[in-house]
Amino acid sequence: xxxxxxxxxxxxxxxxxxxxxxxxxxxxxxxxxxxxxxxxxxxxxxxxxxxxxxxxxxxxxxxxxxxxxxxxxxxxxxxxxxxxxxxxxxxxxxxxxxxxxxxxxxxxxxxxxxxxxxxxxxxxxxxxxxxxxxxxxxxxxxxxxxxxxxxxxxxxxxxxxxxxxxxxxxxxxxxxxxxxxxxxxxxxxxxxxxxxxxxxxxxxxxxxxxxxxxxxxxxxxxxxxxxxxxxx
Amino acid sequence: xxxxxxxxxxxxxxxxxxxxxxxxxxxxxxxxxxxxxxxxxxxxxxxxxxxxxxxxxxxxxxxxxxxxxxxxxxxxxxxxxxxxxxxxxxxxxxxxxxxxxxxxxxxxxxxxxxxxxxxxxxxxxxxxxxxxxxxxxxxxxxxxxxxxxxxxxxxxxxxxxxxxxxxxxxxxxxxxxxxxxxxxxxxxxxxxxxxxxxxxxxxxxxxxxxxxxxxxxxxxxxxxxxxxxxxxxxxxxxxxxxxxxxxxxxxxxxxxxxxxxxxxxxxxxxxxxxxxxxxxxxxxxxxxxxxxxxxxxxxxxxxxxxxxxxxxxxxxxxxxxxxxxxxxxxxxxxxxxxxxxxxxxxxxxxxxxxxxxxxxxxxxxxxxxxxxxxxxxxxxxxxxxxxxxxxxxxxxxxxx
Ligand SMILES: Nc1ncnc2c1ncn2[C@@H]1O[C@H](COP(=O)(O)OP(=O)(O)OP(=O)(O)O)[C@@H](O)[C@H]1O
Ligand SMILES: [Mg+2]
Numbered sequence: 001x002x003x004x005x006x007x008x009x010x011x012x013x014x015x016x017x018x019x020x021x022x023x024x025x026x027x028x029x030x031x032x033x034x035x036x037x038x039x040x041x042x043x044x045x046x047x048x049x050x051x052x053x054x055x056x057x058x059x060x061x062x063x064x065x066x067x068x069x070x071x072x073x074x075x076x077x078x079x080x081x082x083x084x085x086x087x088x089x090x091x092x093x094x095x096x097x098x099x100x101x102x103x104x105x106x107x108x109x110x111x112x113x114x115x116x117x118x119x120x121x122x123x124x125x126x127x128x129x130x131x132x133x134x135x136x137x138x139x140x141x142x143x144x145x146x147x148x149x150x151x152x153x154x155x156x157x158x159x160x161x162x163x164x165x166x167x168x169x170x171x172x173x174x175x176x177x178x179x180x181x182x183x184x185x186x187x188x189x190x191x192x193x194x195x196x197x198x199x200x201x202x203x204x205x206x207x208x209x210x211x212x213x214x215x216x217x218x219x220x221x222x223x224x225x226x227x228x229x230x231x232x
Numbered sequence: 233x234x235x236x237x238x239x240x241x242x243x244x245x246x247x248x249x250x251x252x253x254x255x256x257x258x259x260x261x262x263x264x265x266x267x268x269x270x271x272x273x274x275x276x277x278x279x280x281x282x283x284x285x286x287x288x289x290x291x292x293x294x295x296x297x298x299x300x301x302x303x304x305x306x307x308x309x310x311x312x313x314x315x316x317x318x319x320x321x322x323x324x325x326x327x328x329x330x331x332x333x334x335x336x337x338x339x340x341x342x343x344x345x346x347x348x349x350x351x352x353x354x355x356x357x358x359x360x361x362x363x364x365x366x367x368x369x370x371x372x373x374x375x376x377x378x379x380x381x382x383x384x385x386x387x388x389x390x391x392x393x394x395x396x397x398x399x400x401x402x403x404x405x406x407x408x409x410x411x412x413x414x415x416x417x418x419x420x421x422x423x424x425x426x427x428x429x430x431x432x433x434x435x436x437x438x439x440x441x442x443x444x445x446x447x448x449x450x451x452x453x454x455x456x457x458x459x460x461x462x463x464x465x466x467x468x469x470x471x472x473x474x475x476x477x478x479x480x481x482x483x484x485x486x487x488x489x490x491x492x493x494x495x496x497x498x499x500x501x502x503x504x505x506x507x508x509x510x511x512x513x514x515x516x517x518x519x520x521x522x523x524x525x526x527x528x529x530x531x532x533x534x535x536x537x538x539x540x541x542x543x544x545x546x547x548x549x550x551x552x553x554x555x556x557x558x559x560x561x562x563x564x565x566x567x568x569x570x571x572x573x574x575x576x577x578x579x580x581x582x583x584x585x586x587x588x589x590x591x592x593x594x595x596x597x598x599x600x601x602x603x604x605x606x607x608x609x610x611x612x613x614x615x616x617x618x619x620x621x622x623x624x625x626x627x628x629x630x631x632x
Binding site: 049052054055075078079080081082083085087089093095096097098102106107109110111112138154155158 | 235239242243246247249250251533534537538539540541542543544545547625626627630
């Protein structure tokens, strides 16, 4: 599903250059639920930005769903994000002027679904994330957990190949975090949805199939894993 | 692709409907003000020009001026020529005049204004002098030895310093002594004081042609015939028509006559108008651009997110153009309402210029041009910032 070879991202130039990602090789299969962990500044978000086509790598190749995305021109990248990727931000990133339903409606409508079909899909997906009765609420009228569930629904509405989430629980209390993690795992199990999620909470490990552990932009064996099951 | 526009419209409508109402209202009001600013001064100036032109027609020249043939000082047989001109279709009426300088003396003060001899009844069908009498009465055809004095010429007893020579405060009923070019002196009783607001006219004196005839020893003296036509604006055609009907005297239009002193005033106004329009337009461009630019910069993060979830930048740009156009539409409508209120107010409380109250003239062309330019500005103001914002890196936009 995802194959990254020698992927690097270098910020700055010359003496002040920061190797946020330093030639990493990753392969993720369809249906996997992968956690990305590591200390602050280790390059987790940078990796997710590259996978989410929000940024371009300095070097290396990235193949997602059999497409060499490093070679795509800007408009194709936007289309690829719309059709193949779902991205969940730490701070929900909903459009504040749109209701829960409209936030989800937007990407499905842009994808070319007919208005009526869109509305039905939006309702379905909102009940999937347990927000049937929040359809016409604005983001400002919802709790953080509810907003994050709307954001997940928005990321899923176009049935993406991969769901990417950058610390989706960072702004939530543990009760809501569990709710979100359960939801994502359920989607992963029931729909065989491939998920890559950044986290720095150790207790999240139990949700992940495996962990990609980063130190200074390099993948290292996961120090938190039980001996013998460490990722390569 | 119409689907794209639909989505853009959807996004724009929600952002406007659920965005900050205060900001929206202020933005619309600013555009309304800019719109009023774009139209108000030019229409006042147009009103002043119309007033000036009307004054010229009503008090100085009517629509056409017939003058003696080249080489002669008098029109021969003016009364029969007036009758002939009056029969020409498109002519309302015409009237003979004899204008010359004469010295008027009153209580030791003397001055030499223009004294215009008129046929009072005929004159009142062509000119508006009879409507500007502020005290006393207008002349009648049977009057002899009566004179009308312009208010400026009459002067004011209280006034210590005079800007122009006056008679130092003449009242109705007083007697003045007029000495004509040929040396004949005659006593006149002041029958009325007139005030037009145009200083040139208010410096004149009017007597009847009958009195002048006895002074000059000429039965029918005239050096001008003023012609009032049914419509103002086709003077050139009427001039040709008069020539076709056999009028062999020189014929001028009021525009020809006012060429020197009025055209320069109107010309100056045109320049003021042009400058004011250009300045207003620049202000409009800058204000609308800044207001919309700020609102888009303020939504930079949101634009980044929309792009991150795969919304094409063209949709985003279009949605901001729609917003800008909508704001502009509301602003223009409010501006029109505001303008109507101002015009209503001015109709009730007119601006008084020398020469009378000025009615603002709303030129349709100017209104349409202003609306078009505002919409063009809105289009650009919606396009450029959203184009710039969607062009920058998504992550930079999201970070804000
Ligand atoms: N736009 C940027 N310009 C320069 N350096 C950057 C930029 N973005 C990230 N970096 C650097 O890249 C490195 C990796 O950053 P990244 O955001 O991927 O870390 P992270 O693992 O997500 O950290 P955290 O857990 O705090 O979110 C950091 O050293 C950071 O300073
Ligand atoms: Mg991070």
